[in-house]
Amino acid sequence: MDARFTELLASLLPLLGSTPLTEETRLRDAGLDSMQAVEVLFGIEEVFGVSLPDEELNDQTFATAGSLWQVVDSALARP
Numbered sequence: 001m002d003a004r005f006t007e008l009l010a011s012l013l014p015l016l017g018s019t020p021l022t023e024e025t026r027l028r029d030a031g032l033d034s035m036q037a038v039e040v041l042f043g044i045e046e047v048f049g050v051s052l053p054d055e056e057l058n059d060q061t062f063a064t065a066g067s068l069w070q071v072v073d074s075a076l077a078r079p
Contacts, residue, residue, distance in 0.1 A: 001069045008043045009065055012036045023066025037062055050075040 001023060010021045015031035032040070045051055052061075056071045 001065065002072075004047050005044075005069055005072060006065075008047055009040065009068070012039050012043070021065055023064060023069065025065045027062050027064060027068065032062065040068075044072055048072060048076060050078075 001021075006021050009027075010016055013021070013025075013027065013030040013032060013036070015029070016025070019025075019030075021030075041052065041057075050072070052071055052075055061067055061071050
């Protein structure tokens, strides 16, 4: 995972505390709710300059930090 992504995500997870963010971190357990999910999407657009496809905006994508990063990384690779 990109350090910018990790920093962005960690700043929006209220229950993460001092626990390190890993690919296996379950986002809901770390406090991600629908409002934070929207903030994450805005942050991704601002930091990385990409929008995630609507079909990727689902529970599976937002299950873990790693699953969300995979979608972001794929969006970055698109021409």
